[in-house]
Amino acid sequence: MSSPRASIVIPNWxxxxxxxxxxxxxEAQDCRDALEVIVVDNASSDGSVEAVRDGYPKVRLLVMDxxxxxxxxxxxxxxxxxGEVLIALNNDTEASPNWASRLLDAxxxxxxxxxxxxxxxxxxxxxxxxSAGDCYGVDGIPNSRGVWQEYGPPYDQETYVFGACGGAxxxxxxxxxxxxxxxxxxxxxCEDVDLNWRAQLKGYRCVYxxxxxxxxxxxxxxxxxxxxxxxxxxxxxVMARNMPTQVLRRHWSQIVAAQWRITLDALRxxxxxxxxxxxxxxxxxxxxxxxxxxxxxxxxRQSGVSEDYIESLLTREKA
Numbered sequence: 001m002s003s004p005r006a007s008i009v010i011p012n013w014x015x016x017x018x019x020x021x022x023x024x025x026x027e028a029q030d031c032r033d034a035l036e037v038i039v040v041d042n043a044s045s046d047g048s049v050e051a052v053r054d055g056y057p058k059v060r061l062l063v064m065d066x067x068x069x070x071x072x073x074x075x076x077x078x079x080x081x082x083g084e085v086l087i088a089l090n091n092d093t094e095a096s097p098n099w100a101s102r103l104l105d106a107x108x109x110x111x112x113x114x115x116x117x118x119x120x121x122x123x124x125x126x127x128x129x130x131s132a133g134d135c136y137g138v139d140g141i142p143n144s145r146g147v148w149q150e151y152g153p154p155y156d157q158e159t160y161v162f163g164a165c166g167g168a169x170x171x172x173x174x175x176x177x178x179x180x181x182x183x184x185x186x187x188x189x190c191e192d193v194d195l196n197w198r199a200q201l202k203g204y205r206c207v208y209x210x211x212x213x214x215x216x217x218x219x220x221x222x223x224x225x226x227x228x229x230x231x232x233x234x235x236x237x238v239m240a241r242n243m244p245t246q247v248l249r250r251h252w253s254q255i256v257a258a259q260w261r262i263t264l265d266a267l268r269x270x271x272x273x274x275x276x277x278x279x280x281x282x283x284x285x286x287x288x289x290x291x292x293x294x295x296x297x298x299x300x301r302q303s304g305v306s307e308d309y310i311e312s313l314l315t316r317e318k319a
Contacts, residue, residue, distance in 0.1 A: 005085065006083040006087055007085070009040060009074050011040045012073075020051070023037070023056050025096075027056075037060065039056075040068075043063075043067050085173065088192075093120075095168070099212045107170060110205070113172075115164045115199060116207050119211075120165060123217045129146040138315070139251065139255050161207070163200070163206050175204050179202050190237065194234075194237070194238050202302075228274040232262070236282065240291075241296055241299070262278065266278045
């Protein structure tokens, strides 16, 4: 394809049963001729590679020798992509036929937005929101805006939000080239929150587009001890890497209280493997906090926004 308008990058690891309906939904997009679809296979052993080659000749297939995780796999795809807009998409999603065109249209109408977030809904309950864009609390806890709520006001309106869930997010290429893509140190979970922070600190906004709908199988390719560890660690990494010092000082009590609640919940469920993994993640995040201090100083020196603007992005109650 010559000069596609957008490139959709799907990392995949042993997910053919999910990937097939995802690719079918992309073949049905109303702007399919303007799209480049790239599957980055993270060393699958379930026949994903052969199935994509045989069944989807229009799809570019990049085969890795090892599992690079969501961040690494997406970055490989972004580096190979040719589109003006780079779209990250989980393999456990199915997009409505106008999903991509609505995202692209929104980026045209909002020139100050470097990102566009669709309405992600629960696969088996399409009226239930999984993400109406991402939000970030003063307590340092990221969340999905509108999660588990029925679709309706205010989630039926276009608006600026903190960021986009990386499971289905559109990014301007120029923004990614300036701030960088997903940091592969995260491996999985919260790498999209980190990218949202870096974008906002550079002055790139995010627009939520409710008419761009994608259905999502919740935690179909993650969950359990894996997610518990990485969420525990990476939540702390996001704060260490991005939150301005004055914002940390202003809200330190809420941040400590939130982490302590998580710790107590995990201790109460100590017999469970996921609870122990969450505690290990918290400990790893705390011990490695100093690793990111130089990164944060450099990032904040280059920031183009005020602390008041950063404060305006943060939520003070559950979204």
